[in-house]
Amino acid sequence: MATASPPVEELPSGLPPLPSYEEAVRLPNIPNPVPPPPDYAKTMQEPCPPHVNSPPPIISPPQVTVQNVVCQQSLGENPVQIQCPACLQVVVTRLEHSSGILPWILCASLFIVGCSYGCCLIPFCWDGLKDVTHYCPNCHQVLGVFRRL
Numbered sequence: 001m002a003t004a005s006p007p008v009e010e011l012p013s014g015l016p017p018l019p020s021y022e023e024a025v026r027l028p029n030i031p032n033p034v035p036p037p038p039d040y041a042k043t044m045q046e047p048c049p050p051h052v053n054s055p056p057p058i059i060s061p062p063q064v065t066v067q068n069v070v071c072q073q074s075l076g077e078n079p080v081q082i083q084c085p086a087c088l089q090v091v092v093t094r095l096e097h098s099s100g101i102l103p104w105i106l107c108a109s110l111f112i113v114g115c116s117y118g119c120c121l122i123p124f125c126w127d128g129l130k131d132v133t134h135y136c137p138n139c140h141q142v143l144g145v146f147r148r149l
């Protein structure tokens with residue numbers, strides 16, 4: 001009868017010794033500096049959301065901005081009496097002068113001729129050369145622009 005050796009579990013040689021209890025307890029206390037974002041794993045698992053209950057895309061009609069600008073031929077460089085399309089009041093337009101193209105052309109021309117000591121800036125001070133914007137005095141709506149060029 002063979003002598004049955006008792007089952008003895010021996011640690012295989014060559015492995016490093018097991019850490020002590022204190023080392024094993026201390027290891028999990030290392031704080032994780034950057035936890036992975038929770039959504040990252042979810043997005044990797046589901047690259048494409050299922051198109052089961054997705055409603056069809058709503059195509060909104062293009063919004064057309066209606067500018068209530070009255071026909072510009074009737075507006076000159078003087079205030080005119082007109083019915084404002086925004087507030088429906090009959091008003092006399094309020095004018096604002098702004099430098100358009102004409103003052104720049106005259107400034108450049110004067111500079112070329114030789115008026116280089118500030119005289120070329122005279123067109124910017126002359127309202128008769130500027131563009132005229134007509135506003136409604138009630139609702140401040142732009143009613144039209146009179147351009148010199």
Ligand SMILES: [Zn+2]
Nearest residue numbers: 084087136139
């Ligand atoms: Zn108005």
